[in-house]
Amino acid sequence: MNDIKTSDIETSDIKPPDIKALAERIDLLETRLTFQDETIETLNKTVTQQWVKIDALTRQLASMSERLQEAEARVPGATNEPPPHY
Secondary structure: OOOOOHHHOOHHHOOHHHHHHHHHHHHHHHHHHHHHHHHHHHHHHHHHHHHHHHHHHHHHHHHHHHHHHHHHHHOOOOOOOOOOOO
16 A cells, blocks of 8 residues: 655645645635634623623622512511402
């Protein structure tokens, strides 16, 4: 079996159409990389915006829960009593 090493192949052995094909592949890969970078940046911004919203909603929920507990503490009697018409 022939063991050909990369160092055994010289640049002059690559034919012009092969160089053109390689250049097209590199262009395609660079285009994909650019698109992926843009997608990652967009996703990062979206996740950051969602985290800010979740944080605000969590604080609002905690505040409302605290207010509800204070309101329930001020009401005299049991809160689970049936209405007077029963």
